[in-house]
Amino acid sequence: xxIYAILIMALGAVVLGASLGFAAVKFRVEGDPLTDKIxxxxxxxxxxxxxxxxxxxxxxxxxxxxxxxxxxxxGGADGVQKLAELLGREAKPLDAxxxxxxxALIDEQxxxxxxxxxxxxxxxxxxxxxxxxxTVVDPLCTGCELCLKxxxxxxxxxxxxxxxxxxxxxxxxxxxxxxQA
Amino acid sequence: xxxxxFRFNGGVKPATHKTDSVRAPxxxxxxxxxxxVPLHQNxxxxxxxxVALGDRVLKGQVIGTADHWVSAAVHAPTSGTVRxxxxxxxxxxxxxxxxxxxxxxDGKDEWIERRPVDYASMxxxxxxxxxxxxGLVGLGGAVFPSHAKxxxxxxxPMEELVINGAECEPFITCDDMLMRERGEEIxxxxxxxxxxxxxxxxxxxxxxxxxEAIAAMREAVAAAGESFEVIAVPTRxxxxxxxxxxxxxxxxxxxxxxxxxxxxxxxxxVATASSAYRALTFGEPLISRIVTLAGxxxxxxxxEVPLGMTIRDFIALGTPRxxxxxxxxxxxxxxxxxxxxxxxxxxxxxxxxxxxxxxxPPPPPEMPCIRCGSCARAxxxxxxxxxLYWFSRAANxxxxxxxxxxxxxxxxxxxxxxxxxxxxxxxFRYAKGEIWGRERDKKAAESARARFxxxxxxxxxxxxxxxxxxxxxxxxxxxxxxxxxxxxxxTAASPAATPAPAAAVTAAAAAAPTSPAVPGEAPAATGEASxxxxxxxxxxxxxxxxxxxxREAAAAxxxxxxxxxxxx
Ligand code: SF4
Ligand code: SF4
Ligand code: SF4
Ligand code: SF4
Numbered sequence: 192x193x194i195y196a197i198l199i200m201a202l203g204a205v206v207l208g209a210s211l212g213f214a215a216v217k218f219r220v221e222g223d224p225l226t227d228k229i230x231x232x233x234x235x236x237x238x239x240x241x242x243x244x245x246x247x248x249x250x251x252x253x254x255x256x257x258x259x260x261x262x263x264x265x266g267g268a269d270g271v272q273k274l275a276e277l278l279g280r281e282a283k284p285l286d287a288x289x290x291x292x293x294x295a296l297i298d299e300q301x302x303x304x305x306x307x308x309x310x311x312x313x314x315x316x317x318x319x320x321x322x323x324x325x326t327v328v329d330p331l332c333t334g335c336e337l338c339l340k341x342x343x344x345x346x347x348x349x350x351x352x353x354x355x356x357x358x359x360x361x362x363x364x365x366x367x368x369x370x371q372a
Numbered sequence: 373x374x375x376x377x378f379r380f381n382g383g384v385k386p387a388t389h390k391t392d393s394v395r396a397p398x399x400x401x402x403x404x405x406x407x408x409v410p411l412h413q414n415x416x417x418x419x420x421x422x423v424a425l426g427d428r429v430l431k432g433q434v435i436g437t438a439d440h441w442v443s444a445a446v447h448a449p450t451s452g453t454v455r456x457x458x459x460x461x462x463x464x465x466x467x468x469x470x471x472x473x474x475x476x477x478d479g480k481d482e483w484i485e486r487r488p489v490d491y492a493s494m495x496x497x498x499x500x501x502x503x504x505x506x507g508l509v510g511l512g513g514a515v516f517p518s519h520a521k522x523x524x525x526x527x528x529p530m531e532e533l534v535i536n537g538a539e540c541e542p543f544i545t546c547d548d549m550l551m552r553e554r555g556e557e558i559x560x561x562x563x564x565x566x567x568x569x570x571x572x573x574x575x576x577x578x579x580x581x582x583x584e585a586i587a588a589m590r591e592a593v594a595a596a597g598e599s600f601e602v603i604a605v606p607t608r609x610x611x612x613x614x615x616x617x618x619x620x621x622x623x624x625x626x627x628x629x630x631x632x633x634x635x636x637x638x639x640x641x642v643a644t645a646s647s648a649y650r651a652l653t654f655g656e657p658l659i660s661r662i663v664t665l666a667g668x669x670x671x672x673x674x675x676e677v678p679l680g681m682t683i684r685d686f687i688a689l690g691t692p693r694x695x696x697x698x699x700x701x702x703x704x705x706x707x708x709x710x711x712x713x714x715x716x717x718x719x720x721x722x723x724x725x726x727x728x729x730x731x732x733p734p735p736p737p738e739m740p741c742i743r744c745g746s747c748a749r750a751x752x753x754x755x756x757x758x759x760l761y762w763f764s765r766a767a768n769x770x771x772x773x774x775x776x777x778x779x780x781x782x783x784x785x786x787x788x789x790x791x792x793x794x795x796x797x798x799x800f801r802y803a804k805g806e807i808w809g810r811e812r813d814k815k816a817a818e819s820a821r822a823r824f825x826x827x828x829x830x831x832x833x834x835x836x837x838x839x840x841x842x843x844x845x846x847x848x849x850x851x852x853x854x855x856x857x858x859x860x861x862x863t864a865a866s867p868a869a870t871p872a873p874a875a876a877v878t879a880a881a882a883a884a885p886t887s888p889a890v891p892g893e894a895p896a897a898t899g900e901a902s903x904x905x906x907x908x909x910x911x912x913x914x915x916x917x918x919x920x921x922x923r924e925a926a927a928a929x930x931x932x933x934x935x936x937x938x939x940x
Binding site: 356 | 412462464465466468470738764765795798799801802804805806808809812813816817818819820821823824826827
């Protein structure tokens with residue numbers, strides 16, 4: 192009896208192993224699914240603070256095991272946590288300071304319409320034509336700060352995103368646990 | 373023939389506190405001098421202001437136009453002058469401001485020209501548009517634009533139209549009084565909804581603790597010669613929840629993932645029906661509603677108030693007692709504490725309760741969950757609040773969603789029965805907010821990624837195009853020179869030479885994208901580029917100079933401003 196049981200289990204293992212191997216070959220996904228999964232977690236600010244020229248390259252570097260998971264400041268501790276979960280690693284503290292979300296604002300009095308900020312913005316959040324006043328389209332700005340440096344007249348400033356009825360959230364109740372006597 | 377009733381799971385029976393505010397008939401609130409009308413009073417799009425500062429507006433004039441299909445116009449509640457269009461304290465638990473139109477009443481209360489319509493002769497599409505432009509939204513408190521609920525599903529035939537007069541929350545009596553006094557308007561409004569949706573039956577559900585309203589509605593239905601059924605449903609909170617009432621009257625369970633029309637049923641509040649009737653028959657947009665003033669006041673009563681009246685003006689009608697310490701909007705189960713008395717009454721305001729420590733003692737401190745299961749037995753949606761609570765508290769939102777967090781209607785039954793006094797609903801609201809917030813962030817990130825990729829592509833394309841242009845120019849130059857020398861020669865070779873440059877250009881252009889580094893062309897191309905580069909640099913330098921001069925001039929003129937400007 193025992194031997195049959197072992198044989199059946201062994202056969203099962205072989206069949207399953209073979210089908211898994213077949214599935215791996217047959218259903219292989221083009222591109223690198225891990226990079227895409229990591230990229231889906233990254234905030235897409237495209238700021239380069241991680242040391243890579245954008246979120247996708249950083250994702251690729253993590254996937255290859257070349258970069259640590261705690262280098263993206265805009266993603267914050269939350270982002271590190273999610274990456275750790277995805278990759279089955281230990282979460283660790285962020286290797287930078289966490290900043291509140293900000294957006295850029297162009298001082299329209301001082302803007303000279305040089306178009307340098309438009310060229311710097313990785314996500315097309317600035318509109319304006321040459322020699323015309325430029326504006327940041329607020330909902331599109333990811334707060335990457337890449338437009339600050341190129342501006343020759345230093346007329347761009349970052350402002351923290353305030354609370355509004357559109358992003359307001361209920362706070363968790365303050366937990367007042369009573370000690371049992 | 374008695375109508376067969378179904379039962380919904382759970383529910384609770386809190387003290388109703390309804391008798392005080394039904395003694396006096398509905399009063400007509402005096403017109404305040406100043407009205408604050410928020411533009412965004414509906415679920416969905418944000419109506420855009422269409423009046424300017426200083427404009428004189430008439431009663432019923434549109435001041436905010438619907439910006440989407442799911443949106444509803446906003447109107448001036450009386451005639452007067454627009455004094456401000458600016459953010460004002462919102463009638464919302466957050467205490468944040470919302471864009472509002474402030475109107476100073478002129479006391480004439482002069483109507484704009486009203487256009488009653490005979491809706492029966494109109495296309496259903498135009499009737500829906502009219503209702504949107506009349507600002508009609510669900511007045512039970514959900515403020516979903518009603519016209520968007522008035523299209524039957526294409527697949528499922530409409531079976532029941534439910535008119536909700538259950539009004540199950542403690543303290544609130546505005547629907548009760550409306551049914552007692554204006555039954556005919558409700559019945560006619562229900563008739564409009566019936567004509568648009570064409571259901572087989574119209575069921576008017578009223579909790580059996582309102583015998584006067586039931587009698588009045590039966591009379592109104594008979595007087596109008598309609599065949600609507602007025603049905604008394606057992607009093608048990610939250611029988612007035614749309615899903616609960618639908619399930620009690622029809623036995624249908626509408627899951628949160630489905631629209632109720634997909635199941636052949638639709639539900640409207642009684643006040644919504646009466647406002648729809650007034651909008652079409654008298655051309656009166658939604659500029660007033662009935663609001664219960666109850667709780668710790670000397671004269672609890674229902675008032676018909678202009679929307680935009682501030683809470684401060686409103687509560688004065690009932691004389692709050694001295695120990696009143698806060699005000700709630702909505703009932704004690706689902707309502708919220710008002711952030712201040714400057715907030716206005718809006719389309720969602722069904723009841724204002726003056727609260728005192730005696731009326732609502734502070735809740736005892738929260739204790740650990742003992743997993744007694746009372747909350748699950750009380751939940752009308754058969755959820756497991758203690759599991760939801762656990763996952764919400766641990767910020768394990770994915771799990772909370774798996775346990776159907778979004779089926780929770782925040783009715784508060786679970787918290788009402790919890791022996792450990794856990795504010796369960798607050799945890800659920802928090803968890804829902806976090807999930808929505810993450811959803812928003814994710815959408816924003818996705819669109820940023822798309823724009824980033826698009827921009828990269830465009831950059832690549834522009835680079836390629838530029839290289840091509842430069843190569844073309846270089847080729848033209850190269851072709852020009854031999855041409856110049858050819859024309860300089862005193863022979864008649866020029867006619868033969870003219871086709872040459874064209875051929876050279878096409879050849880160069882064809883070669884350019886693949887091999888731009890053809891010897892002899894490359895120096896010319898870089899020369900062009902650096903020329904352009906130099907010109908641009910000079911332009912920027914000049915601009916910087918200009919800007920600096922401007923800034924210095926400004927600084928000299930206003931030293932005070934200049935000191936603060938760097939931090940702006
Ligand atoms: S730091 Fe984060 S947001 Fe910025 S580019 Fe790197 S991954 Fe993207
Ligand atoms: S506007 Fe400036 S801060 Fe905002 S995304 Fe563009 S470059 Fe970044
Ligand atoms: S009623 Fe309260 S104590 Fe009981 S299981 Fe639910 S949350 Fe826990
Ligand atoms: S608040 Fe939500 S979880 Fe609690 S009883 Fe109501 S529906 Fe159920």
